[in-house]
Amino acid sequence: MHLSHIRVILNTNGRNAKMKKNAVIDSKKNIEKIVSLLKKKYPELQTALFYKTPLQLLVATILSAQCTDKKVNEVTKTLFKKYTSADDFAAARQVDVEQEIRQTGFFRNKAKNIIAAAQKIRNDFGGNVPDSMDKLISLPGVARKTANIVLSSAYKKAEGIAVDTHVKRLSQRLGLSTQKNPDKIERDLMALVPKKYWLDFNYLLVNHGRDTCDAKKPLCSSCTLSSICPSAGTLKNSA
Numbered sequence: 629m630h631l632s633h634i635r636v637i638l639n640t641n642g643r644n645a646k647m648k649k650n651a652v653i654d655s656k657k658n659i660e661k662i663v664s665l666l667k668k669k670y671p672e673l674q675t676a677l678f679y680k681t682p683l684q685l686l687v688a689t690i691l692s693a694q695c696t697d698k699k700v701n702e703v704t705k706t707l708f709k710k711y712t713s714a715d716d717f718a719a720a721r722q723v724d725v726e727q728e729i730r731q732t733g734f735f736r737n738k739a740k741n742i743i744a745a746a747q748k749i750r751n752d753f754g755g756n757v758p759d760s761m762d763k764l765i766s767l768p769g770v771a772r773k774t775a776n777i778v779l780s781s782a783y784k785k786a787e788g789i790a791v792d793t794h795v796k797r798l799s800q801r802l803g804l805s806t807q808k809n810p811d812k813i814e815r816d817l818m819a820l821v822p823k824k825y826w827l828d829f830n831y832l833l834v835n836h837g838r839d840t841c842d843a844k845k846p847l848c849s850s851c852t853l854s855s856i857c858p859s860a861g862t863l864k865n866s867a
């Protein structure tokens with residue numbers, strides 16, 4: 629290859645690397661702004677799911693898949709009176725649990741997972757919901773999203789960032805990830821977001837996604853992040 633061609637390739641690669649580095653620096657700067665603006669908007673960071681124990685949070689989070697938090701809270705009000713420990717859930721008949729949680733949708737699968745997870749908690753973890761990512765994701769029906777919610781809310785431990793439908797959508801719109809797979813989005817976020825914000829990051833984006841950055845009709849003109857959001861005003865049906 630001619631020397632001038634090699635130089636062009638080297639220059640282009642150098643430029644690309646610099647542009648990539650600048651993009652990462654910009655995204656990191658934006659994270660600080662995103663967090664401070666959203667913290668002003670949502671000073672109270674609490675999951676909307678009702679729970680008193682790690683087990684209740686685990687069950688409520690499993691039930692919240694494809695269901696509103698309001699409906700889950702209605703259902704768990706009675707459910708948690710009937711089943712008060714991992715032993716109770718582990719010994720439950722599937723048909724009884726199905727009946728209790730029917731209104732949350734996908735109730736057969738959810739009942740099966742809740743009972744199987746409770747049996748493993750009883751058999752392998754002395755009846756206590758484990759407090760590490762590795763152990764939590766060993767429970768049937770528990771993936772990283774659910775494990776992250778239990779770890780951050782019940783144990784105040786930051787081992788990752790829960791990526792649900794809101795975090796997925798907002799990460800893409802805010803230019804924090806180009807990935808579609810939640811585990812890959814989480815990896816991008818963990819590389820960009822300083823660890824001190826991991827506990828809050830899911831709640832901040834979830835609240836903002838519900839209030840303002842709606843999937844179908846984002847309210848860009850009144851959005852607190854519009855000055856730093858690359859998608860501001862560019863989305864279909866944005867207002």
Ligand code: SF4
Nearest residue numbers: 841846848851857860
């Ligand atoms: S500016 Fe629009 S797309 Fe960006 S975060 Fe706000 S509502 Fe969402």
